[in-house]
Every structure is written in structure tokens, then in C-alpha cells.
Amino acid sequence: MLLTAAIDATAAAPWVLLTLDLLGVFVFALSGGLAAVRQRFDVVGVLVLAVAAGLGGGILRDVLIGAVPPVGVSDWRLLSAAAAAGVITFLFHPRLPRIAWSITLLDALGLGLFAVAGTLKALELGTTALTAVIVGVLTAVGGGVVRDLLAGEPPSVLVQRELYAIPAIVGAVTYASLWSAGLVSPFITWGCVVLTVTIRLLALRLNWRAPAPRPAIDGG
Amino acid sequence: MLLTAAIDATAAAPWVLLTLDLLGVFVFALSGGLAAVRQRFDVVGVLVLAVAAGLGGGILRDVLIGAVPPVGVSDWRLLSAAAAAGVITFLFHPRLPRIAWSITLLDALGLGLFAVAGTLKALELGTTALTAVIVGVLTAVGGGVVRDLLAGEPPSVLVQRELYAIPAIVGAVTYASLWSAGLVSPFITWGCVVLTVTIRLLALRLNWRAPAPRPAIDGG
Amino acid sequence: MLLTAAIDATAAAPWVLLTLDLLGVFVFALSGGLAAVRQRFDVVGVLVLAVAAGLGGGILRDVLIGAVPPVGVSDWRLLSAAAAAGVITFLFHPRLPRIAWSITLLDALGLGLFAVAGTLKALELGTTALTAVIVGVLTAVGGGVVRDLLAGEPPSVLVQRELYAIPAIVGAVTYASLWSAGLVSPFITWGCVVLTVTIRLLALRLNWRAPAPRPAIDGG
Numbered sequence: 001m002l003l004t005a006a007i008d009a010t011a012a013a014p015w016v017l018l019t020l021d022l023l024g025v026f027v028f029a030l031s032g033g034l035a036a037v038r039q040r041f042d043v044v045g046v047l048v049l050a051v052a053a054g055l056g057g058g059i060l061r062d063v064l065i066g067a068v069p070p071v072g073v074s075d076w077r078l079l080s081a082a083a084a085a086g087v088i089t090f091l092f093h094p095r096l097p098r099i100a101w102s103i104t105l106l107d108a109l110g111l112g113l114f115a116v117a118g119t120l121k122a123l124e125l126g127t128t129a130l131t132a133v134i135v136g137v138l139t140a141v142g143g144g145v146v147r148d149l150l151a152g153e154p155p156s157v158l159v160q161r162e163l164y165a166i167p168a169i170v171g172a173v174t175y176a177s178l179w180s181a182g183l184v185s186p187f188i189t190w191g192c193v194v195l196t197v198t199i200r201l202l203a204l205r206l207n208w209r210a211p212a213p214r215p216a217i218d219g220g
Numbered sequence: 221m222l223l224t225a226a227i228d229a230t231a232a233a234p235w236v237l238l239t240l241d242l243l244g245v246f247v248f249a250l251s252g253g254l255a256a257v258r259q260r261f262d263v264v265g266v267l268v269l270a271v272a273a274g275l276g277g278g279i280l281r282d283v284l285i286g287a288v289p290p291v292g293v294s295d296w297r298l299l300s301a302a303a304a305a306g307v308i309t310f311l312f313h314p315r316l317p318r319i320a321w322s323i324t325l326l327d328a329l330g331l332g333l334f335a336v337a338g339t340l341k342a343l344e345l346g347t348t349a350l351t352a353v354i355v356g357v358l359t360a361v362g363g364g365v366v367r368d369l370l371a372g373e374p375p376s377v378l379v380q381r382e383l384y385a386i387p388a389i390v391g392a393v394t395y396a397s398l399w400s401a402g403l404v405s406p407f408i409t410w411g412c413v414v415l416t417v418t419i420r421l422l423a424l425r426l427n428w429r430a431p432a433p434r435p436a437i438d439g440g
Numbered sequence: 441m442l443l444t445a446a447i448d449a450t451a452a453a454p455w456v457l458l459t460l461d462l463l464g465v466f467v468f469a470l471s472g473g474l475a476a477v478r479q480r481f482d483v484v485g486v487l488v489l490a491v492a493a494g495l496g497g498g499i500l501r502d503v504l505i506g507a508v509p510p511v512g513v514s515d516w517r518l519l520s521a522a523a524a525a526g527v528i529t530f531l532f533h534p535r536l537p538r539i540a541w542s543i544t545l546l547d548a549l550g551l552g553l554f555a556v557a558g559t560l561k562a563l564e565l566g567t568t569a570l571t572a573v574i575v576g577v578l579t580a581v582g583g584g585v586v587r588d589l590l591a592g593e594p595p596s597v598l599v600q601r602e603l604y605a606i607p608a609i610v611g612a613v614t615y616a617s618l619w620s621a622g623l624v625s626p627f628i629t630w631g632c633v634v635l636t637v638t639i640r641l642l643a644l645r646l647n648w649r650a651p652a653p654r655p656a657i658d659g660g
Contacts, residue, residue: 036378037433039374039378039379040432040433041378041379041432041433042381042429042430042431042432042433043430043431043432043433044377044378044383044384044385044386044430045377045378045379046433048377048378048385049378059284063283063284063503063508064499064503064508064509064510064513065508065509066286066506066508066509068283068284068285068286069284069285069286069342069347069351069355070284073284073350073351073354073355073358074347074348074350074351076350079350079354089433090433093433093434094434122509127509127514128514130513130514130516130519131509131513131514134513134519135509135513138513145590149369149589149590150365150369150375150378151374151378152374154479154591154592155590157484157485157488158476158479158481158484158485158488158489158590158591159479159481159485161482163484164484165484165488166484209482210482210483210484211482211483212480212481212482212483213477213480213481213482213483213486213529213530213533214533214534256598257653259594259598259599260652260653261598261599261652261653262601262649262650262651262652262653263650263651263652263653264597264598264603264604264605264606264650265597265598265599266653268597268598268605269598279504283503283504286506288503288504288505288506289504289505289506289562289567289571289575290504293504293571293574293575293578294567294568294570294571296570299570299574309653310653313653313654314654369589370585370589370595370598371594371598372594
């Protein structure tokens with residue numbers, strides 16, 4: 001019954017979910033394409049890195065929960081969205097910095113949606129709430145890690161100081177907690193997405209930082 | 221019936237398939253061993269990198285399509301071929317540059333065989349043609365990506381300008397298209413391997429290059 | 441019957457196994473946290489890298505043998521041990537170098553336990569002895585590879601000269617050989633752990649080194 005309710009929750013407005021899902025893949029793929037351009041990769045490298053960044057998180061999620069083949073290699077719509085982002089990056093990248101704020105906004109949207117969608121998919125497959133949270137967070141940040149490793153850069157989720165993983169953790173924990181309490185509704189699903197996005201954007205706007213380790217003290 | 225036909229197609233000359241399969245693993249493993257020597261790894265590092273490069277693509281393929289444990293960790297013949305390449309690299313690497321052209325030729329052979337074999341294995345497990353193509357290409361290029369990441373080098377499939385992924389894509393798309401049309405025969409299987417190898421070698425010989433992104437224009 | 445015997449073997453003293461298992465995760469997670477501190481990551485980065493290093497090997501193992509979702513994302517005790525190591529590293533890292541020898545000792549213990557536990561888990565799931573050995577070794581060294589890749593460092597298992605993979609291989613081969621011969625007992629299980637740890641510590645103490653490749657000779 002919970003399962004049915006959950007499917008209802010996401011099925012309530014399937015075109016909205018699909019739109020945002022494709023948007024999430026698309027935006028993460030844009031970030032992958034831009035990383036490839038920075039590294040002076042050719043058109044194949046730009047496409048490969050766009051696809052890896054857009055689909056990497058979902059593939060990791062599906063491998064971990066045993067949903068193989070992953071939708072990232074089986075759903076043509078997701079693949080098309082990622083490839084389109086690669087082509088657009090290749091053709092129009094000199095103009096992309098002008099829309100940097102839009103990209104940051106959409107990236108935050110992608111983070112929120114993927115965190116909730118990853119958690120939801122794991123819960124529907126019968127995992128515990130803990131597993132679902134881990135899988136949700138990995139879905140949200142996984143694509144970026146793959147992108148950075150392939151581009152030869154340190155993973156931005158590890159090195160950047162603005163909160164990135166924490167909003168995803170908050171969103172996934174909130175969603176899994178409510179689900180475990182039997183609270184499943186479209187309002188909750190979208191509320192958790194909005195929560196994640198809001199925390200991420202507030203962190204950027206207000207320059208929230210996670211604390212860094214103290215420097216080691218010689219002889220201390 | 222298609223499935224049966226496909227098995228017949230590859231079963232027609234099993235020793236040829238096995239020979240080329242082992243050769244593919246062997247050659248990719250040689251490239252891994254050489255990368256380890258360049259990085260001054262010790263004998264364990266040379267062996268590990270040879271095995272990772274030789275078997276990485278097939279392991280990635282099998283994890284994605286749920287064929288676990290992957291043949292890369294279960295078939296002693298593939299493991300032996302990869303380990304043998306590592307030992308040979310360790311012992312004889314000063315002579316390997318002399319046979320650089322042979323290695324490039326065999327590497328192209330490996331690319332062609334793995335692209336077709338990966339596509340075929342996915343199709344036999346009932347995936348869609350799209351999934352099979354993605355899996356086939358990942359099989360062909362995956363080992364090299366693992367090798368380069370472990371060796372601390374940028375993935376050559378992303379940074380090298382001669383066509384590498386594109387021949388694999390052409391071979392996989394052609395094979396999956398013909399399969400979907402019901403055309404399955406040994407002639408087609410080997411034809412797609414030859415097609416992939418030919419495009420790769422022509423790209424090298426004629427110096428075909430994929431276009432690079434335009435430089436960003438300040439103020440543009 | 442063998443399966444039952446094996447379970448008995450590990451079930452004989454479950455609290456000891458759990459203790460050492462948690463200790464292994466904990467110690468590998470400490471090494472991940474310290475790598476993050478070296479790279480000046482913030483508290484999130486320290487936690488993420490600690491968890492990745494502590495759980496990475498087990499997740500890789502479970503994905504390869506199809507035991508999904510991996511215990512690394514489903515068992516709260518392992519997750520807690522890894523997270524606790526991350527928090528401790530973040531708070532107390534200036535003092536950790538003072539206990540470097542303890543860490544090296546515990547790391548060797550982790551290597552031994554994970555090599556045997558990985559081999560055992562694969563054998564129990566019905567793999568061949570060869571597959572079990574590969575899986576056991578990957579379990580033992582996998583977490584460190586994930587840690588080093590995420591931290592942007594060359595994998596220490598490849599670059600460090602003291603024997604690291606070899607003790608794990610010896611332990612896994614010995615355990616799988618005895619299992620295949622029908623010899624399964626707590627004594628054997630713990631004996632293989634001790635064997636692995638001893639070889640690792642002897643290699644460190646006596647400065648055993650694996651041979652490096654000869655330099656390439658110009659014109660040779």
C-alpha cells in the first residue's frame with residue numbers, strides 16, 4: 001500500500017517529474033561538457049564527459065540497488081538529454097559563462113530532484129531507510145564525482161567549501177523519515193525537493209561554509 | 221530463435237572467438253603494463269594495472285547488465301592472459317616500443333572485438349538495442365579508462381585526438397541494427413569487427429581528427 | 441554441509457568477528473580521513489573520504505558478487521564506524537601522527553580480515569575458488585584505491601614499494617585452497633588472517649620490496 005501510494009505520489013504529475021528529471025540530467029551534463037571544454041578535450045571527449053556527468057549518479061544508484069541495466073544506459077530520453085547537453089556545450093560554450101547563475105540554479109534543482117528520486121527509488125525497491133538515504137545522496141553527488149575524476153580534477157563535492165552534500169543529505173533524510181512514518185504524498189515529495197534546493201541556494205547566497213580541519217600543530 | 225541464431229553465430233568457430241577474446245584482453249593488458257612501467261610502479265603495480273586494463277571493460281559490462289560475478293573475475297583463461305601480459309611487460313618492456321605498431325594494430329583489433337562482443341552479450345541477455353550499444357562501447361573503452369585513472373593520467377579516450385570511441389560506436393550501432401533487423405550470422409559478427417578495426421586504423425593512418433571546441437572569446 | 445561448516449566457523453565467536461570487522465572499517469576510514477586532512481578538505485570532505493575508504497572495498501565486493509544492496513550502504517554499524525572515524529580524524533588529527541604505528545598495525549589487521557572475509561563471503565555465495573580469491577583481494581585493497589583516487593593521489597597499492605597486495609593474495613589463496621579441500625574451521629579462518637597480517641608486518645619491519653622494472657635502455 002505504501003508502494004502504491006508512493007507511485008501515486010510521483011505519478012500524480014508524471015510530466016512534471018519527467019521534465020525535472022530530464023532537466024537534472026541535462027544540467028549535470030552541461031557541467032560535464034564545460035569541464036571537458038576547460039580541459040581542451042575534442043568533441044568526443046565533450047560528449048563522453050557530458051553523458052558521464054549526467055547519467056553517472058543514476059547508474060551508480062541502479063548498480064547499488066540491483067536495478068540493472070541502469071536506466072542511464074537503457075532510457076533513450078535520459079541519454080538524449082545528456083547528449084544534447086554535450087552538443088550544446090560544444091557549439092555554444094563561449095556563451096555559457098553568461099548564464100552561469102542559471103546553471104547554478106538548475107544544478108541546485110538537479111541536486112534536489114536526484115536526492116529525492118534516488119531515495120524514493122531505493123525505498124520502492126524495499127531497502128531500509130538508511131540505505132535509501134545513502135543511495136539518494138550518492139545519486140545526487142555521484143555524477144559530479146565521475147565528471148571530476150574523468151576530467152582529472154579533484155571532486156568538487158570534496159574540495160568546494162559551499163555546502164553541497166549537506167543539502168542532499170537533509171533532503172534524503174527528511175524524505176526517508178516521512179516515508180518510514182507512513183507519510184507519502186506528492187506534497188511531501190516536492191516539499192523535500194524544494195527543501196534541498198533552498199538549503200543549497202541559501203548556502204551559496206549567504207556563503208555558508210563547512211568548517212575545515214585545524215592546521216596540524218608542530219610539537220603541539 | 222534469434223537468441224539461438226546468435227549463439228550459433230558465435231559458436232560457429234568458438235576457438236576463433238576465444239583466441240581473439242584472449243588476444244583482446246592480452247593487448248589491453250600490455251597497454252596497462254606499459255603505463256605502469258612509465259609510472260615506475262613495481263612488479264605488483266605492473267601486474268595490477270595490466271589486469272585492470274585487460275579485464276576492466278568486461279567487468280564494467282557484466283556489472284551493468286547484471287551478469288555477476290563478471291567473467292573478468294571468474295574465467296581463469298582471461299585472468300591468465302591478463303597476468304601473462306603483465307609479466308611479459310615487466311620482463312621485456314625495453315623491447316616493447318620496437319613493436320609499437322604491432323601493439324597499435326592489436327589494440328585496434330581488441331577495440332573491434334570488445335565493441336561487438338559487448339553488444340552481442342547485452343543483446344543476448346535481452347536488453348534493447350540502445351542499451352546494447354552503450355554497453356558495447358563501454359566494454360571497448362572501459363579498460364583503458366580504468367588503466368589511465370589508476371596510472372594518474374587523463375583518460376586517453378578523452379584527450380587523444382585520433383578517433384577511438386567513434387569506431388567502437390560505429391561497430392556497435394551497426395551490429396545492434398542488423399541484429400534488430402533479424403540479421404544474425406557469423407559473417408555479420410566478423411564484418412562488424414572488421415568495420416570497427418578498419419575505421420580505427422584509417423583514422424590513425426590518415427590522421428583523422430575529431431573537431432575541438434572553439435576557444436572561448438573574451439567579451440565575445 | 442561445507443556452507444554450514446563455514447557459517448559455524450565464523451559464527452563461533454560472532455562478537456569477535458564483528459569487532460574486528462568494525463575495526464577494519466574504522467581503521468581504513470581513519471586513513472581516508474587523514475588523506476582528506478592532508479588535502480585540506482572541509483568537514484564534509486573528511487567524512488565522505490573516511491566513509492569511502494572504510495566501506496569502498498566491501499561495496500566493490502558486494503557489487504561484483506551480486507549481493508546488493510551492499511552491506512556498506514545497508515548495515516548501520518559499518519556506516520557508523522566509518523563516520524565515527526571521520527569525526528575523530530576531523531577533531532583530533534593533529535594527534536594522529538603520534539599513533540602512526542598503531543594505525544599501521546591496525547591497517548595490517550584490516551587488510552588480513554578483509555582479505556579473508558571477502559574470500560569467505562564469495563565462497564559462501566557459490567563462486568569458484570579463483571573468483572573468491574580475486575574478490576577477497578579486491579575487498580582488501582579496494583577501499584584504499586577509492587580513497588586515493590578521490591584524494592587525487594596515485595593509488596598507494598600501486599606506488600608504494602612495501603608489500604601490500606601480496607600479503608592479501610597469500611591469505612586469500614591459502615583460505616580458498618583449504619576451503620576447496622574441505623578444510624573449514626575457526627582455526628583456519630583466524631589462521632589465514634594472522635598469516636596475512638604477519639606477512640604484511642614482516643614486509644614493513646624487514647623492508648621487503650617488490651622488484652621494480654629495469655629502466656628502458658636507449659637503443660638497447
